[in-house]
Each structure stands twice: as structure tokens, then as C-alpha cells.
Amino acid sequence: MIEVKNVSKWYSSFRVLDNCSLAIAKGEVVVICGPSGSGKSTLIKCINGLEPFTQGSIAVDGISVGDRSTNLPKLRARIGMVFQNFELFPHMTARQNIMLAQQKVLNRDNAAADRKAQELLDRIGLADHAGKYPAQLSGGQQQRVAIARALAMDPIAMLFDEPTSALDPEMITEVLDVMVRLALDGMTMAVVTHEMGFARKVAHRVVFMDQGTIVEDAPKEEFFGTPRSERAQQFLSKILQH
Amino acid sequence: MFAGFDFDVLIKSLPFLWLGMQLTLQLTVLAVGGGLILGTVLAVIRLSPIKPLSMAVAAYVNFLRSMPLILVIFWFYTLIPRVTGTSVSSFYSVLIAFIMFEAAYYSEIIRAGISSVRRGQISAALALGLTPPQAMRYVVLPQAVRNMIPVLLTQSIIMLQDTSLVYVVGLRDFLTSAEIVAGRDNRPIELYLTVALVFLVVCFSASRLVNLMRRRYSL
């Protein structure tokens, strides 16, 4: 489904991504972790073409992301993305946030888009909050709406960039719950997160990045059992202390 | 102070003053509307990655912003007939001058407004599959406008006050009309007080109207 092959990216002389390769099959959940600045966000943004890369190739559902002739908006409409800071549109209600791209990108009519929005708000337990603006919602509620907004496009895969790291501890669970359900429903997911509980519960594979390289890419059991690299071991012991 | 205040002069000259007011309002509304549209286009081009275009717009904006408005009015008044070979009414030449001039100011305000929208908002819009123009139209501009409204309002009120400059091409706006009556009937106090009052009322209503719209559209 997602095929990252030997991707490198430079910011002038600084190498953010160093020969990264990663394959995510349909229905697979891959957790990406690693220290700050290791290139996790950059890698995930390369997958839907929000960041250009310098070398290598990325294909999603067989469509090459880096190709100049690729219709990027069309491809992105099929890949959901959730950001650390939610990035709901503040001038729109929760419902309007979920409806906008359905109408402008998928050309769904008002009724269909509204039905979909309502259905998703129901699913994330926010049916009563449809008419609220993001500023009137808690962080956890905003992030759930952001997930619903992405799901409204019926994506073939979902990308998450630290979806819970801007949240207060008591709100993390409500967002993770939605993500867990999504994973159990068979969604293809790439999740940058340090929530190892989430990884243990639903991840198929865990990828560890450091200084722009993919140091470790192992099945969950193997990764939590005995990570091969020392860096991953150190990192794990550090975050598991919390 | 109001002992010698001559209301008759005002009442008699009301139709004449109203004519001037109509010109002032028409010019303001059209120039603000046209200036906003052109200003938005200029701002978007200026922020675009196409260097030659954005540099050309920057030059245009900086050039016009360093010119006195009265000079710009003169130019268009004398230039348009020469360039196009057809004569244009004073009103249209002045309107075009105002739009071109105001657009330069508006574009700077709008550019600042656009830059004030967080970058993540654009990423989120693009990630949903919106095209860059759609992201601009539905996500960035509405937020930018909200941040810009107070400054845009101030600039538009300045524009309203500047319409009095049209006397240089022989048009009669509100203030010019009042001036004519004041001189003719030798009643400067009555007229200039009235003018001040009217400007106050118009500006006050405009800002009330904008506040109302902000609430209505929850901007």
C-alpha cells in the first residue's frame, strides 16, 4: 500500500532523511518512534507529498508521490492525515470541518456530506458537539474531530504525526481509543507516537528512527522483546520509565 | 453659540449636499470593493513562489505607496485618455485611480493577514486534498480576513475621507459641495459643523455595521 524506497532528503547540507525504506501493507499498523529531530515528521509528510524529498521514491497504492505528473491533491484526498496540533479550521464548526473537503474535493452534495459528518461524529462520541467551533472544544475533542475529518474522505490509509503529544494526559486515552478502534477495523496506518501502550495493543510493526535513518524495523513482539540496536534500547528504556 | 445658527441654509442646500454625498458614497463603496479584490489578487501574487511576478507586484505596491494620492488622481485623469485614445468621464478616471491606489495599501494589509495564518492550516487543507487555490479560498483567506478587519476598516475610512480630493478633476463630492455652499452663502460654521457631524455618523455606522457582520458570520 505504502512503499518508501531509499528516500533521502537534504535541507541544504543537512541530511534529514538518510536512505529510508519502509513498506506498509494493506491493513497494517506501523508505529514510528525515535528521538526528537530524528526525521519522523518529515518522513510521514513525504508520504503524502507535503514535503518534497531529494532522492528515492515513494508510492502509495501504486501511484508515485514524487512524480511531477502525479495529481497530488487527488492522491492526498485518499490519504488521511492527523497532526500534532489538530489543525482544525477555527472559523468552521466541527460539522463544517468534516464537510468541507467532502464537498470541495469529492463533490458530495450537502446532504450526503452532512450525513457522513453526523455518522462520524456519532462514532467518535461527539454527536452533540457538531455545531461547536474548535475553540469551544477540548484538545481531545478537537483531535477526535480532526480524525473524523480525515475519515470522511474514505481514505485508503491514515497518517498520524504525534496525535496525542499536545494533549493533557486525561485526554490521551479518548483519542487513542478512537485510533485503536480504527486499527482493529483494519485501517492501514502509519503512526508517529511515543505511546507504547498503543503500539503494544495494535501495532504490527515498530520502526525506530534516529538521525534521519531507520535504525530498526521489527515486528512488535521482537521490538519490545529485544531491540537489536543499542540506540533503540536506550530510547525504549527512557520512554518506558514514564 | 447656536443663537446665530442658520438651519435654513442647511435645509435649502440639502439636495445639493446630498448629490455630493452620493458621489462620495458611490466612490467609496466601489473603490473599497475594487481595491479589496485587486488587493487580494496582488497579495496572493506577492506571496506566490513565482519570483518575477511577486517582484513586479512588490515594485508596484511600493511605488504607489510612496506617491501622494492626489498625484495618482492627476495621472489617471491625464493618462487614460492618452493611452486608450478614448475619453473617460472624470468619475471613472478617479475611480480607477482610487482602486489602483487603495489596492496597493489593501494588498499589504492582506499579505500581513495571510502570513498571520499558521502554516499548519495550509498543510491540513492540502492533506485533505484541497488544491492550493482552494486552501487559500476556504481556509486561509477567511482566517486572514478576520485578523485584518480592524485595519481594513481604518483604511476604508481614510479612503472615505480622501474622496474629497476629487475636486482636483472638477468633481463635487460631499465636502466640496459643502465648501461651495459655505462660500456662496457665507455660512462656513453651519456647513463645516454639519460635514463633521455627517462624517462622524458615517464612520460610526460603518464600524457598527462591520461589528455586526463579524458577529453574524462569527468572523
Ligand SMILES: Nc1ncnc2c1ncn2[C@@H]1O[C@H](COP(=O)(O)OP(=O)(O)OP(=O)(O)O)[C@@H](O)[C@H]1O
Ligand atoms: N524547514 C527546515 N529547514 C531546515 N531544517 C529543518 C526544517 N524542518 C525540519 N528540519 C530539521 O529536520 C530534522 C527532522 O525534523 P522532524 O520534524 O522530521 O523531526 P521529528 O522526528 O518529527 O522530531 P519531533 O519528535 O521533535 O517532532 C530536525 O533536525 C529539524 O531541525
Ligand SMILES: [Mg+2]
Ligand atoms: Mg515531529
